[in-house]
Amino acid sequence: MEQLQVEHDSGIYSITIGAGLRHKITDYLPTSYRQVFVITDSHVAPLYLQDVKNAFSKETTVASYVVPAGEHSKSLSVFYDCHTKAIENGIDRESLIVALGGGVVGDLAGYVAASYMRGIDYVQVPTTLLAHDSSVGGKVAINHELGKNMIGHFYQPVAVIYDTETLRTLSKTEWRSGMAEVIKHAWIAKDQSFLEQCYKINSFSDMESDWMNSILYQGIAVKARIVSEDEREQGIRRFLNFGHTLGHAIEAELGYGKITHGEAVAVGMDFALRVSESHFNTDLNRQTYREWISRHHYPITILDQLNTDGLLHRMTRDKKNVQSDIRLVLLSEQGKPEVVSFTVDQIKEELKEYHKEVS
Amino acid sequence: MEQLQVEHDSGIYSITIGAGLRHKITDYLPTSYRQVFVITDSHVAPLYLQDVKNAFSKETTVASYVVPAGEHSKSLSVFYDCHTKAIENGIDRESLIVALGGGVVGDLAGYVAASYMRGIDYVQVPTTLLAHDSSVGGKVAINHELGKNMIGHFYQPVAVIYDTETLRTLSKTEWRSGMAEVIKHAWIAKDQSFLEQCYKINSFSDMESDWMNSILYQGIAVKARIVSEDEREQGIRRFLNFGHTLGHAIEAELGYGKITHGEAVAVGMDFALRVSESHFNTDLNRQTYREWISRHHYPITILDQLNTDGLLHRMTRDKKNVQSDIRLVLLSEQGKPEVVSFTVDQIKEELKEYHKEVS
Structure with missing residues (x-):
């Protein structure tokens, strides 16, 4: 079991990583709760919902709501349904919401917690x-129909409890999606060896080995360090958007859920690496990255299916852009991210060149 | 011109009160903005929207969105429309939202600001x-269809700019609604003379006199002091709910917009005063209060139109309740509020007695 701390404006919370933690959630919560509301999805519920419910003592009332699996659940209507169920179950200001699932459930349930009665605890x-x-x-x-993650908050959980046993049931697609963000953390990490470790993964079954925990821990550590320093994305937190400007645009243009978030980000990083190499006149050994993502079947030719103007339109709407410029996170060298502004025309040219190269 | 400061977790903002301030909004903002998005309603727009737009320099782009006047605009669909218009107008993280209007617009526009791209500035x-x-x-x-203000946040403005000239156009109904909250502040204020000043108002036209500004300033000062001390309603801020437990239930049972918020709260306070007098075996001179609200046509017999069980059901869902008890803010004496828990049956009995008395 490993533990990390994340500091934020109004407190601190712990991230606990280990096998079987879903059975002992209450050990890692900062306080006890009389009422708990678990939000999960239709894939995760059959696997782990009962375990999580059983983890609470008999004095705690545990209600739950199962949303359909998939990005479409990050919608206004599912958000409203969660509120309805919470109200109907008598969830109050001193209750806890449990976000049990992947990124969709975490984002959705976290936002429900942030807005329910103006904010209650969640894990x-x-x-x-x-x-x-x-x-x-x-x-x-x-999500808003005009942009991903447009409606939300910065709202910290009271704890993150990561049961590595749950990773055993992941599909290859989900592994692929997740590894993209691990690699993103490796790219922006100061430690060169982290990226090399990631590249050593030859098949996804490798990741079940012990050193997967090490990679996971390192990825979380990069993230935790950055968000502790910059809770509200006013500075270095922007670096976490490496690969995301184009990544988000791809997801939105295809229609959410067509490919995974990580798959889109992997392509976005490839593009950002290409622009980085030319902008900073540097060699980031992009070839190794490209070989790795090809070998693991990331959708590197996805731009064939997409309209450049559509992508550009999405990219100008990206939350990290101010006015109508497009800001990209680039790397002047491995571990040294930087935010660089481009005009729409410049990015249009870069996208065309990139598209030629990959198709 | 009067100024007050409100401190909060992550900073401080000023409240400026004075005649004609809408023409010089930028003087009281902490910084300048390149893009501004004004949210207002169909009553206020014809009166003041142009003045506010003109107050910004030519270098600032000012977009606006006019929502229908009334409580119904605090809905999920209008909230979403505001996001749509903001995105379409290219509002970004460094833009400012202006909430120009009454409580509905303030609550709605403030929540749009709190959630747009995870939070941008608003005034x-x-x-x-x-x-x-x-x-x-x-x-x-x-609002949620199951409860008022159920979906929201604690999110501080960068400034409050109160142009007292705008009060000249208020209807009697709006005066009545607003005075209820002024009187609430007077009830919970330590200064006895504030309540006496309020009672001296014989007709609503009195309020245009100079000492209206004094009453307004005192009301805001009570509120500012309390919220500075307790931003997230974990302690003394709960006292501001004096009269609101029943008040909110009346509004919800009647259907939002049938009577004003303040009218409902005035009745809620009358009930809370009655319960206070019996619970603490004290004399709060409720008779003077009742005479004042009767003289000014507050809907003191509104319970005739309402079902007691319906009200109780709403009261148990009130955000300040934990589990199924009903918590009321009572006064052990004028200026000494206290939160007291009751069972549903106890409140049912109190409501019946109160209803008998007023009908």
Whole structure:
């Protein structure tokens, strides 16, 4: 079992990583609760919901709500349904919401907690590799039809409890999605060896080995360090958007759920690496990265299916952009991210060149 | 011109009160903005929207969105529409939202600001007497069909700019609604003379006199002191709910918008005073209060139109309740509020007795 602390404006919370933690959630909560409301999805509920319910003592009333699995649940209507169920179950200001699932459930349930009666406690219990990223840092949101994560808050959980046993049931697609964010953390980490460790993964079954925990811990540590320093994304937290400007645009243009978030981000990082190399006139050994993502079947030719103007339109709406410029997180070298502004025309040119190269 | 400061977890903001301030909003903002999005309603827009737009320099782009006047605009769909218009107008993380209007607009626009791209700056520019209360303290929310203000946040404005000239256009109904919250502040204030000043108002036209500004300032000062001390309603801020447990239930049972918030709260306070006198075996001179609210046509017999069980059901769902008890803010004496828990049966009995008395 490993533990990390994340500091924020109004307190601190712990991230606990270990096998079987879902059976002892209450050991890692900062206080006890009389009423608990678990939000999970239709994939996770049959696997772990009962375990989590059983983890609470008999004095605690545990209600739950199961949303449909998938990005579509980060909608205004599912958000409202969660509120309805919480009210109907008598959830009050001193209750706890448990976000049991991957990134979608974490973002949704976190935003429900942030807004329910103006904010109640919640705990992140991630069940995917991707959620090693999204469960840390308090970014919670739902989607607007005009943009991903447009409606949300910075709202910190009271704890993150990561049961590594739940990773055993992940599909290859989910592993692929999660590994993209792990690799993102490796790219922006100062420690060169982290990226090398990631590249050593030859098949996804490797990841069940012991040193997976080490990679996971390192990824979370990068994230935790950054969000402790910059809770509200006014400075270095922006670096976590490496690969995300194009990644989000791809997801939105395809229609959410067509490919996974991590798959889109992997392509976004490839693009950002290409722009980085030319902008900073540097060699980031992008070839090794490209080989790795090809070998693991990331959708590197996805731009074939997409309209450049549509992508550009999405990218100008990205939350980290101010006015109509497009800001990209680039790397001047491995471990040294930087935010660089481009005009729409510049990015249009870069996208065309990139598209030519990959198709 | 008067100024007050409100401290909160992550900073401080100023409340400025004076005639004609809508023309010089930028003088009281802590920084300048390149893009501004004004949210107002169909009553206020024809009166003051252009003045507010003109107050910004030519370098600032000012977009606006006019929502229908009335409580129904604190809905999920209007909230979503505000996000849509903000996105369409290119509002970004460094933009400012202006909440120009009464309590409904303040709550709605404040919550849009709190959730847009996970939170951007906003300024409260109240145009009603009632909003002297709601614009201070950062409580922002929309309604759920099962409860008022169920979906929201604690999110502080960057400034409150109160142009007292806007009060000239208020209807009697709006005056009545606003005065209820002024009197609430007087009841919980330690200064006995504040309540006496309020009672001296014989007709609503009196309130245009100079000493109206004094009453307004005192009301805001009570609110500002309390919210500075307890931003997230974990302690003394609960006292501001004096009269609101029954008040909210009346509004919800009648259907939002049938009577004003303040009218409902005035009746809620009368009930809370009655319960206070019997619970603490004290004399709060309730008779004077009742005479005053009768003289000013508050709906003191409204319980005739309402079902007691319906009210009780609403009261158990009130946000300040924990588990199924009903908590009321009572006064052990004038200026000494206290939160007291009752069972549903106890409140049922109190409501019946109260109803008998007033009908």
